[in-house]
Amino acid sequence: MFGTAARQMGYAWSMLAGRRFRVKDVAALVDDLRATLEEFGSPGEGAGEMLTAPDPEMQRDLAARRLRRTVRLTARDTPYYRRWFEQHGIDPASITLDSLASIEPTTKAALRDLPSTFVADRARPAVLAQTTGTTGVPTMVWFSRYEIDLMSGMSALALMLAGGLRPEHVWANCITSRSIAQILIERAVTMTGAAFFHLGVVDPRATLDRLAVPLHVPGKRPQVTHLNTTASYLAALVQEAERGGWHAKDFGLEEIHSGGEVLTDALKERAEAMFGAPVLDGYSMTEIAPVGGQVCGQGHLHLPTDQGHVEVLDPETFRPAAPGAHGVLVVTPYTMYRDTTLLLRYVTGDIVKVLPESETPACELAAVPATSRVLGRLSPSSLTTRDVLDLLQAEHEIPLPTRYALEETRSGPVLHAVTGKVSRALVSRLEERAAELKLPLRGIELVDDPADLPALCRVRADLREHTFEQVTATASARVDKPALRAAAEAVAEIGVR
Numbered sequence: 091m092f093g094t095a096a097r098q099m100g101y102a103w104s105m106l107a108g109r110r111f112r113v114k115d116v117a118a119l120v121d122d123l124r125a126t127l128e129e130f131g132s133p134g135e136g137a138g139e140m141l142t143a144p145d146p147e148m149q150r151d152l153a154a155r156r157l158r159r160t161v162r163l164t165a166r167d168t169p170y171y172r173r174w175f176e177q178h179g180i181d182p183a184s185i186t187l188d189s190l191a192s193i194e195p196t197t198k199a200a201l202r203d204l205p206s207t208f209v210a211d212r213a214r215p216a217v218l219a220q221t222t223g224t225t226g227v228p229t230m231v232w233f234s235r236y237e238i239d240l241m242s243g244m245s246a247l248a249l250m251l252a253g254g255l256r257p258e259h260v261w262a263n264c265i266t267s268r269s270i271a272q273i274l275i276e277r278a279v280t281m282t283g284a285a286f287f288h289l290g291v292v293d294p295r296a297t298l299d300r301l302a303v304p305l306h307v308p309g310k311r312p313q314v315t316h317l318n319t320t321a322s323y324l325a326a327l328v329q330e331a332e333r334g335g336w337h338a339k340d341f342g343l344e345e346i347h348s349g350g351e352v353l354t355d356a357l358k359e360r361a362e363a364m365f366g367a368p369v370l371d372g373y374s375m376t377e378i379a380p381v382g383g384q385v386c387g388q389g390h391l392h393l394p395t396d397q398g399h400v401e402v403l404d405p406e407t408f409r410p411a412a413p414g415a416h417g418v419l420v421v422t423p424y425t426m427y428r429d430t431t432l433l434l435r436y437v438t439g440d441i442v443k444v445l446p447e448s449e450t451p452a453c454e455l456a457a458v459p460a461t462s463r464v465l466g467r468l469s470p471s472s473l474t475t476r477d478v479l480d481l482l483q484a485e486h487e488i489p490l491p492t493r494y495a496l497e498e499t500r501s502g503p504v505l506h507a508v509t510g511k512v513s514r515a516l517v518s519r520l521e522e523r524a525a526e527l528k529l530p531l532r533g534i535e536l537v538d539d540p541a542d543l544p545a546l547c548r549v550r551a552d553l554r555e556h557t558f559e560q561v562t563a564t565a566s567a568r569v570d571k572p573a574l575r576a577a578a579e580a581v582a583e584i585g586v587r
């Protein structure tokens with residue numbers, strides 16, 4: 091059955107002690123699990139426990155130990171934090187959960203300006219990843235082989251145990267190739283035995299063709315089964331699929347993973363209807379990997395505590411945000427996972443709401459700490475990206491991906507949004523709904539050209555890669571495309587399954 095006792099002991103010991111993993115133990119566990127699944131169809135008794143949290147008291151004790159160790163090593167080994175602790179006369183060994191707040195949060199700007207000062211002295215940098223934030227200059231984050239091997243191995247375990255990924259599946263990534271997620275997911279997926287397809291962020295018409303076209307390779311489903319992308323590129327695919335007359339039956343998708351941007355209920359429902367597959371919403375970020383979260387069926391974002399320490403802080407004062415209030419996610423990834431770019435109290439910039447005291451999750455992930463879903467950025471008038479997207483994406487007349495800009499005026503913010511055809515009726519509907527939702531908007535202005543927005547609206551779907559192919563415009567064009575059909579028939583005739 092799954093795993094030898096020795097390997098499991100080694101893995102469990104690292105988990106408990108907060109020390110480095112032996113990467114070969116993790117890789118061997120992945121192989122064992124895969125072999126067990128192939129032979130018996132299920133992981134066997136006790137395997138699920140590997141991914142579940144121990145009891146709350148033990149969890150708190152482990153978190154405290156991991157955090158102390160992380161602070162001590164980071165202060166000792168990185169030029170940035172070494173200097174900071176020296177300048178402020180704080181002994182890193184004195185830091186506990188209770189005194190963590192005495193360490194100044196680390197801003198994105200600090201990391202962006204001096205990335206090498208966050209790299210540990212003894213690190214073995216292997217891969218340089220760039221963040222793909224839409225606000226400007228990318229941040230450089232170094233990763234070691236240890237980090238990549240460990241994180242992809244653990245992702246493979248999670249994909250098999252929690253995600254149900256199996257060797258017959260075909261996983262497609264439509265994310266930028268500059269992201270570390272590209273490497274980690276490719277490795278994790280192929281470790282499970284499933285196939286990986288880097289589709290890229292190309293013309294949505296080409297992507298729809300790729301998702302629909304039969305693959306004809308042994309042991310794999312006929313079409314792509316899993317799609318991983320950002321919310322705005324998913325939006326672009328939905329728009330193009332609706333325009334091109336595609337239907338759920340054209341695709342073989344079983345699961346769509348959306349991350350990196352705010353996913354609204356309206357977009358999720360529209361994508362699920364178009365592609366005939368559930369859309370799962372997740373949270374992750376290059377700088378804080380492997381810390382990440384999953385949105386549950388009740389719409390909370392659950393962030394497990396075993397990979398890093400997560401705080402929700404007031405975005406102005408950096409004091410803990412009150413229940414029901416907006417707060418920014420501030421994350422300290424543990425050094426048992428990270429040994430190259432080390433960060434303490436990293437300010438992600440991603441706004442969530444602390445759950446009100448009255449709201450105790452009773453969902454499938456209730457044991458894992460939760461916040462609201464990610465709300466995006468917070469405007470000076472306290473509007474979040476999610477507030478605006480919820481309003482705009484409820485209207486199908488407004489093209490996807492949604493583009494807008496908020497203009498702050500003395501009497502309140504004016505929302506400028508791009509629509510296909512500017513109509514008075516649409517403005518009235520939006521105004522009515524904004525009033526119902528109690529959004530503090532002074533007015534709504536629609537434009538038909540993104541260039542007419544008062545500020546640039548960038549989304550990750552804009553990280554477009556070029557291809558040389560001539561893409562077909564619609565679903566029917568694809569089906570009627572003679573060359574493609576001939577090729578499919580030829581393959582069928584040869585008997586390739």
Ligand SMILES: [Zn+2]
Nearest residue numbers: 386390451453
């Ligand atoms: Zn929940």
